Amino acid sequence: MLEIAGLSVSFGQYVGGFRRRDIPVLNDVDLDVDAGELLAVVGSSGSGKSLLAHAVMGLLPENAVVRGRISYGGRTLDESLLRKLRGRELALVPQGVSYLDPLLRAGKQALGRQRGLAAKKRVRSVFRRFGLAEQAEEMYPHQLSGGMARKVLVSTAALGGARFVIADEPTPGMEPESAAEALQALRELADGGCGVLLITHDIEAALKVADRVAVLYAGEVVETAAAGEFEGTGKVLRHPYSRALWQALPANGFRALPGVQPSPAETASCCSFAARCPIAAQECAAGKPPLRKLRGGAVRCWVAE
């Protein structure tokens, strides 16, 4: 449904007067999402995951240089196709309650420009599907809890006829119950046939609803894996970074990993993880590994078997 191939994004920046340089932020990203599938993109802050969402939606700032191909339903997702689909078939679920109109009741808000009894009935049925009570339709945004607000945002996307939804960090700071509810609403969308791209730093939350997970590091996809492969000590995972991320969770050992994520510019010609990698070999510093298929998933690593 959505296919991203070789996507690279960099920002032109002026340094000291008129000298211009390009700062790479995403490098050679390959991803695909099917109808009815929920793909979670996880990574640390600064790994480029929000930019990925913005690239798909055509919301990158003016100074961004984009290479590679994004296609939707087999067609190149260019400016003119985006203009037709964005806000209708293609929807972005933003981060929180501040994106709702504070003066509009939730039910009316979810309706958008639709009018009439049939539309109202649709709101009721969609709200019910996402676990929002009838009273929620009459509430103003400030009366909604964080979890309810996110559900209203997801409902709005569903009512607008979205076939593909991108949700950018829908849960931070929410208590576990509300976060689970908001994510469940996304799962419902996928079960109804939508393609869903969930972008988050919270791997535990993502795993509860995702079919597959793509792990982003320093602007690159280092692994795609089935959600179920994140279990136990993480030994079936393909990339050492994915394993380190999994083992760093408080419930899985709380292990630290020395060093910091490099900027993509620093690692243009070597493995971006080599400097922190416990299994790095000589070739890892000498060349950039390609993303290759491995055991039903994909990995960007010279060493992984």
Next chain:
Amino acid sequence: MALMEAAGLGFCYGGQDWLFRELSLSVEEGEVVGLSGPSGSGKSTLAKVLAGYDKPIVGEVKLDGLPIPERGAHPVQLVLQHPERAVNPRWRIRRILMEGGTPDAALIEALGITEDWLGRWPSELSGGELQRICIARALSPAAVKVLIADEMTAMLDAITQSGLWRTVLRYAEHRRMGLLVISHDEQLLRRICTRRLKWDELVRCARAQ
């Protein structure tokens, strides 16, 4: 005697209902106390009152049995969830970092703060990098005895989270500080705390007294 002791605290925002009343809480030297509870219950407001951002309407916060001095660096420091809201966007990192004094060089190194960050603006660091600056800033005054971490790592990935906590816990233990950790993350609290508190119990106990 407790390192930090709050007794009979009550707070409300101008003319509204009490957010909490008769709340008592203590943190001992070297303790890591976890506090969890529903959103909007007043945990973050309590953190602000303890750290001196807001004055309690009733009750008092004491340190080593004495009232907290009005002048100088506050001995109870607070680190928030969103570092970008806790720094002046028009200050360079160096100035932000030095705001409370010169941080310990070993701490700077342990937090992974590098020289080339110092000349940048806050918007040029990632959330995780900026949070390291906020932690170093909070820990730099010699007077600091208690650190309150209000969802300090909720926005960060697991690796950054475990790294920051390991550094903070080691430093706090070394200086015999007390820590109050506010979080929704059960697993995190279970992992790092020496004692756990639930907001409801805190308030109910206080009412019963």
